[in-house]
Amino acid sequence: MVEQAGKAISGTRGARARWLPLRFGTGERVLGGLSVVVGCLLVFHGAVPNAVGRLGSLLEAFLPWLGLAVPVLMGVALLRRSVVGLAVLLVPVVAWVSLFGGLAFSRAGSEYDVTALQHNVSDENPDPAGTARELVRAGADLIALEELTPSAVPLFAEVLASDYPHHAVIGTVGLWSKYPLADIRRVDIKPAGIGEGWERGLRATAGTPQGDVAVYVAHLPSVRLSPSKGFGSAWRDESAVLLGAAIAAEPLDRVILLGDLNSTVDDRGLSPVSSQLDSPPSGFAFSWPAAFPLARIDQIMTRAASVTHVWTLPTTGSDHMPIAARIRL
Structure with missing residues (x-):
């Protein structure tokens, strides 16, 4: 009985280990960094300079589409079975929802002239x-x-x-x-x-x-x-x-x-x-x-x-x- 319980606990730990890396490896650092970059670009897009190629204006012209990076990063995190990668995705998700969530789920105003x-x-x-x-x-x-x-x-x-x-x-x-x-x-x-x-x-x-x-x-x-x-x-x-x-x-x-x-x-x-x-x-x-x-x-x-x-x-x-x-x- 003790041996079976030990195996069950060991199996649980093994399943958890597959999803929760014991070390914050290179893949997790890259995923986390990209998620933070996307979130910062959404919130602080005004800080992107226009001096070279007017990159700031180009980013702002298509700003809502930056949210497409989220499902891509999520897919990579799922493939890597990285809980850390998924957790850091909250940064761009919260940023996108704060900027555009009201537009996506708003209702038509009833009063108008x-x-x-x-x-x-x-x-x-x-x-x-x-x-x-x-x-x-x-x-x-x-x-x-x-x-x-x-x-x-x-x-x-x-x-x-x-x-x-x-x-x-x-x-x-x-x-x-x-x-x-x-x-x-x-x-x-x-x-x-x-x-x-x-x-x-x-x-x-x-x-x-x-x-x-x-x-x-x-x-x-x-x-x-x-x-x-x-x-x-x-x-x-x-x-x-x-x-x-x-x-x-x-x-x-x-x-x-x-x-x-x-x-x-x-x-x-x-x-x-x-x-x-x-x-x-x-x-x-x-x-x-x-x-x-x-x-x-x-x-x-x-x-x-x-x-x-x-x-x-x-x-x-x-x-x-x-x-x-x-x-x-």
């Missing part, structure tokens, strides 16, 4: 009229469009006319509204290095039942990723400074910004804008690329108002997905 829709329709869209019909089905009160071409504008205007009697187009951006629009003007967000004829910003006053609201439509320059130059966002960042200055000078308290800002609100390059406005608290609503959305680079942001819910709409003929938001004024 205005529904806004933002869409980069693509200057290569093969069916602008079909895209316009899809947007009408959403029933938004405000529709902002970017990459409008001279040939596409009449098609959008024709389809949207009956539901949106008020509209303004400046350059390649436009705003369609169910509310009267006034004080429509160009917003200069053109970086110094871009030639003439580049018009991607407008501002209008929308007369909503809750009062006047300044509505901005903007399309910031695209960014480029290359092995030699890294994350090329200099023009985008310069344009964000100009847009931020225009919003700061806006006399109306309530502001709605609709636009393709070519990055996420976590990207420090957009801080001249994002520091002044509130971002949607709910849903990831990734908008680009339409074939496999990786990030929300199309934004709906507010001042002296709140976005209670944001979501994506069905794909159109564009490489972006439309996004819509409910706004409480």
